[in-house]
Amino acid sequence: xxxxxxxxxxxxxxxxxxxxxxxxxxxxxxxxxxxxxxxxxxxxxxxxxxxxxxxxxxxxxxxxxxxxxxxxxxxxxxxxxxxxxxxxxxxxxxxxxxxxxxxxxxxxxxxxxxxxxxxxxxxxxxxxxxxxxxxxxxxxxxxxxxxxxxxxxxxxxxxxxxxxxxxxxxxxxxxxxxxxxxxxxxxxxxxxxxxxxxxxxxxxxxxxxxxxxxxxxxxxxxxxxxxxxxxxxxxxxxxxxxxxxxxxxxx
Amino acid sequence: xxxxxxxxxxxxxxxxxxxxxxxxxxxxxxxxxxxxxxxxxxxxxxxxxxxxxxxxxxxxxxxxxxxxxxxxxxxxxxxxxxxxxxxxxxxxxxxxxxxxxxxxxxxxxxxxxxxxxxxxxxxxxxxxxxxxxxxxxxxxxxxxxxxxxxxxxxxxxxxxxxxxxxxxxxxxxxxxxxxxxxxxxxxxxxxxxxxxxxxxxxxxxxxxxxxxxxxxxxxxxxxxxxxxxxxxxxxxxxxxxxxxxxxxxxxxxxxxxxxxxxxxxxxxxxxxxxxxxxxxxxxxxxxxxxxxxxxxxxxxxxxxxxxxxxxxxxxxxxxxxxxxxxxxxxxxxxxxxxxxxxxxxxxxxxxxxxxxxxxxxxxxxxxxxxxxxxxxxxxxxxxxxxxxxxxxxxxxxxxxxxxxxxxxxxxxxxxxxxxxxxx
Numbered sequence: 001x002x003x004x005x006x007x008x009x010x011x012x013x014x015x016x017x018x019x020x021x022x023x024x025x026x027x028x029x030x031x032x033x034x035x036x037x038x039x040x041x042x043x044x045x046x047x048x049x050x051x052x053x054x055x056x057x058x059x060x061x062x063x064x065x066x067x068x069x070x071x072x073x074x075x076x077x078x079x080x081x082x083x084x085x086x087x088x089x090x091x092x093x094x095x096x097x098x099x100x101x102x103x104x105x106x107x108x109x110x111x112x113x114x115x116x117x118x119x120x121x122x123x124x125x126x127x128x129x130x131x132x133x134x135x136x137x138x139x140x141x142x143x144x145x146x147x148x149x150x151x152x153x154x155x156x157x158x159x160x161x162x163x164x165x166x167x168x169x170x171x172x173x174x175x176x177x178x179x180x181x182x183x184x185x186x187x188x189x190x191x192x193x194x195x196x197x198x199x200x201x202x203x204x205x206x207x208x209x210x211x212x213x214x215x216x217x218x219x220x221x222x223x224x225x226x227x228x229x230x231x232x233x234x235x236x237x238x239x240x241x242x243x244x245x246x247x248x249x250x251x
Numbered sequence: 252x253x254x255x256x257x258x259x260x261x262x263x264x265x266x267x268x269x270x271x272x273x274x275x276x277x278x279x280x281x282x283x284x285x286x287x288x289x290x291x292x293x294x295x296x297x298x299x300x301x302x303x304x305x306x307x308x309x310x311x312x313x314x315x316x317x318x319x320x321x322x323x324x325x326x327x328x329x330x331x332x333x334x335x336x337x338x339x340x341x342x343x344x345x346x347x348x349x350x351x352x353x354x355x356x357x358x359x360x361x362x363x364x365x366x367x368x369x370x371x372x373x374x375x376x377x378x379x380x381x382x383x384x385x386x387x388x389x390x391x392x393x394x395x396x397x398x399x400x401x402x403x404x405x406x407x408x409x410x411x412x413x414x415x416x417x418x419x420x421x422x423x424x425x426x427x428x429x430x431x432x433x434x435x436x437x438x439x440x441x442x443x444x445x446x447x448x449x450x451x452x453x454x455x456x457x458x459x460x461x462x463x464x465x466x467x468x469x470x471x472x473x474x475x476x477x478x479x480x481x482x483x484x485x486x487x488x489x490x491x492x493x494x495x496x497x498x499x500x501x502x503x504x505x506x507x508x509x510x511x512x513x514x515x516x517x518x519x520x521x522x523x524x525x526x527x528x529x530x531x532x533x534x535x536x537x538x539x540x541x542x543x544x545x546x547x548x549x550x551x552x553x554x555x556x557x558x559x560x561x562x563x564x565x566x567x568x569x570x571x572x573x574x575x576x577x578x579x580x581x582x583x584x585x586x587x588x589x590x591x592x593x594x595x596x597x598x599x600x601x602x603x604x605x606x607x608x609x610x611x612x613x614x615x616x617x618x619x620x621x622x623x624x625x626x627x628x629x630x631x632x633x634x635x636x637x638x639x640x641x642x643x644x645x646x647x648x649x650x651x652x653x654x655x656x657x658x659x660x661x662x663x664x665x666x667x668x669x670x671x672x673x674x
Binding site for chain 1: 367533536537540541542544545547548551552554555556557558560561562569649
């Protein structure tokens with residue numbers, strides 16, 4: 001469903017991403033790994049429209065999306081999280097989920113001012129959806145707390161829930177396990193698999209936690225110094241000499 | 252440490268002397284046809300030296316004094332109390348608001364004409380401040396040219412009435428919509444900018460509008476302004492002694508009461524009151540609607556908002572336009588109240604005062620902004636007796652305020668949407 005062809009991103013004299021290609025099938029978890037500074041997040045930023053790539057094509061469901069504004073890409077059904085948690089920390093947990101459903105709501109000012117039935121209906125529906133996802137990630141008790149007061153692991157889960165209420169087709173997770181303890185990572189593991197199995201969402205994830213990557217990905221793409229290094233199933237990657245070299249250095 | 256303090260204090264005192272002595276110590280006196288420089292009276296010069304001494308002492312003991320100042324917030328008994336529950340707070344707020352509203356309704360029938368006139372001005376400032384509160388407090392866009400939209404509203408009414416004889420009631424929505432249109436047109440290119448840059452561009456826009464009004468002499472009358480702006484009518488009843496327009500009747504004749512100038516003032520006050528209440532209610536609802544949440548979200552984290560499919564430009568533009576709309580409302584009422592407007596009324600100082608109201612009241616907080624609007628408009632009037640020191644008192648009050656309650660009179664407390672437990 002997502003195809004990235006020869007993506008390049010140049011910042012002045014620095015070629016951060018050089019001819020990277022990937023493709024994501026439906027119902028698949030694809031991991032992007034690579035040493036620090038390899039350009040993984042830059043690829044993400046290009047895919048989600050935060051950067052305008054300097055070369056190459058990105059096709060989502062057959063449509064070219066490179067260079068489109070970020071909010072349009074997100075409305076097509078590609079939603080991402082960030083390396084550092086980016087919640088609306090002064091808003092409550094449930095409000096975070098409502099904001100995410102902005103485009104599903106009746107945003108007509110007049111109908112909002114007069115509380116038309118359609119407006120109420122959609123407002124209620126979005127509240128229900130928020131409640132469902134809060135239950136799903138185990139944050140129902142926290143619903144009316146300010147998001148900034150949650151524990152770190154909870155904030156991570158809330159961020160994923162916030163993406164899910166937008167009903168995406170493709171979820172892009174940028175280091176979702178960073179800063180989580182082993183137990184939390186295990187929960188996250190199950191959550192991601194369930195997103196794929198139960199909600200039919202494809203997932204692209206950047207991650208350094210190898211146990212997570214090897215455990216859940218269907219395929220793995222390795223990037224090193226902005227260039228594609230290898231791609232294949234977890235087993236293939238584990239035995240790939242180039243990858244071992246890139247990670248461990250040459251012996 | 253101590254030596255350093257003395258050095259610093261001496262330096263400050265000398266600077267005070269250098270600045271104050273030439274300004275206050277000499278006077279230009281005209282003797283016949285020529286001007287002569289004369290030394291000021293001894294008392295003034297002694298005063299200057301005392302001021303320098305005061306600065307010296309203050310700088311010397313500054314650490315001790317700021318220590319005392321730092322305890323000021325602790326003197327405020329409300330500073331550290333636990334926050335009220337949302338339900339209780341909303342209840343208290345609505346009771347207070349109702350009381351204020353009832354008071355405001357009966358006020359004009361008890362107060363003097365001048366007081367009612369002042370109250371109308373207060374209401375106009377409340378409208379302006381509530382409108383700016385949307386832009387600055389809720390959407391977090393620093394707008395220093397807000398007065399431009401106020402001017403657009405006022406001039407729309409003035410020009411329409413002058414050239415097409417349009418009445419107040421028709422001009423009210425037109426003025427507001429014109430201001431909103433200007434907000435939209437200006438906002439479109441400008442809202443890509445952030446923070447300081449946005450502030451500067453809006454500041455420039457405010458000045459452009461004023462200068463334009465000043466220079467388009469054949470249309471706006473330039474610095475001479477536009478006079479003869481009609482008063483509002485009540486169902487075709489005029490409030491003047493004599494009926495100006497054919498087909499209208501006059502208020503006092505219809506009801507068979509003696510003519511009184513106060514009727515008009517009270518009527519205008521009531522119109523302003525109704526409009527201010529409408530403004531407050533509409534904005535209060537907006538805050539709880541998806542748009543309001545989007546403003547909030549965009550202010551808190553723009554990148555996250557964009558990644559969730561929020562159209563940044565459209566949302567910021569909506570805040571800007573809605574803010575401008577209410578400024579247009581206020582402008583129309585202002586034009587009608589004054590009967591005469593000129594570019595003089597729309598200088599940058601006005602923008603600054605409205606912004607000061609929003610900041611003093613507590614950004615985003617409606618209750619706070621209303622209280623601050625009342626305080627800021629009435630305070631200079633009360634201090635009129637010390638007319639020379641009015642701005643000084645105003646400034647001192649602001650500084651005290653910032654020390655005492657830096658977050659504003661009543662800092663914003665968001666009305667959270669609560670998720671009710673489901674059965």
